[in-house]
Amino acid sequence: MPELPEVETVARGLAQVWDGRRFVSVETRRAGLRVPFPKDFARRLTGRTVEAVGRRAKYLVVRLDGGLVMLGHLGMSGRMTIGALRNEPPGPHDHVEWVTDQGISVTLTDPRRFGLFALCEASDLGGHPLLAGIGPEPLDEAFDAGVLAKALAGKTGPIKTVLLDQKVVAGLGNIYVCESLFRAEISPLRPAGSLSRAEVGRLVPLIKAVLSEAVAAGGSTLRDHARPDGELGYFQHSFQVYGREGETCPGCPGAPACGGILRMTQAGRSTFYCAKRQR
Numbered sequence: 001m002p003e004l005p006e007v008e009t010v011a012r013g014l015a016q017v018w019d020g021r022r023f024v025s026v027e028t029r030r031a032g033l034r035v036p037f038p039k040d041f042a043r044r045l046t047g048r049t050v051e052a053v054g055r056r057a058k059y060l061v062v063r064l065d066g067g068l069v070m071l072g073h074l075g076m077s078g079r080m081t082i083g084a085l086r087n088e089p090p091g092p093h094d095h096v097e098w099v100t101d102q103g104i105s106v107t108l109t110d111p112r113r114f115g116l117f118a119l120c121e122a123s124d125l126g127g128h129p130l131l132a133g134i135g136p137e138p139l140d141e142a143f144d145a146g147v148l149a150k151a152l153a154g155k156t157g158p159i160k161t162v163l164l165d166q167k168v169v170a171g172l173g174n175i176y177v178c179e180s181l182f183r184a185e186i187s188p189l190r191p192a193g194s195l196s197r198a199e200v201g202r203l204v205p206l207i208k209a210v211l212s213e214a215v216a217a218g219g220s221t222l223r224d225h226a227r228p229d230g231e232l233g234y235f236q237h238s239f240q241v242y243g244r245e246g247e248t249c250p251g252c253p254g255a256p257a258c259g260g261i262l263r264m265t266q267a268g269r270s271t272f273y274c275a276k277r278q279r
Helices: 006-019 041-045 122-127 147-150 159-162 174-184 196-214
Strands: 023-028 052-057 059-064 068-071 079-084 094-100 106-111 118-122 263-268 269-273
Touching: 006 052, 006 059, 006 079, 006 094, 006 106, 023 041, 023 106, 041 068, 041 118, 068 122, 118 122, 147 196, 159 174, 174 196, 174 269
Parallel strands: none
Antiparallel strands: 023 094, 052 059, 059 068, 068 118, 079 106, 094 106, 263 269
16 A cells, blocks of 8 residues: 555656646546546546645645646555557556646556545545545644644554554555654554653654655555656665564664564554564
């Protein structure tokens, strides 16, 4: 499932070819993905000019003239690929194509069809069911130790699973929570409300650092993610714990005496951590 850095990477790539451009053609090649496409989806987008492409949590947010907004989620296997118009027929998993007035084509390819797209008015965006109740953006300046400490107060669940709650922090997913907790030397098993103000103060800038580094690297490509230009992300080469079960812990000078990187399951997701370093 794409997390914040992957969605941000896609949004930035699309902005380069969509911002200020008009959709001269939009074609849907099936009735929907995880849910049906909105009624008259293609017709309502055709002729519209894109004012801005952005992101909210793990959703693409495409603002168009006339106050229309297109929301998109790429699910587990969705890719948005930029290319020139082609005469050859689309592939079996190419479900949507947007063509701009510059003749640039963007194709949504989604083999598993777990993605979704929605339309709404800009005035209704904050209250849209997909976005209502989502927490603060971790890369915003307003997200600081005070904000996170308030969100964690009184929560007895493990800090790992609490940080995955999109109502607590927007966009964080399994990979980047594992990496952030490792850098902050905080055990994923700790009750969220037990973190001291100093620990929260240490964690917040490390969350920002991990996400910023991942965005700069184009996200993490483990299976399906790719940038809209077709290039793969490469932050996976910088993982310190994620996916490294049994390997030497990079944070323990005495490794492998610490036992190395361990894996456990929390809320159905794999957690990677060092029991010696993370307390």
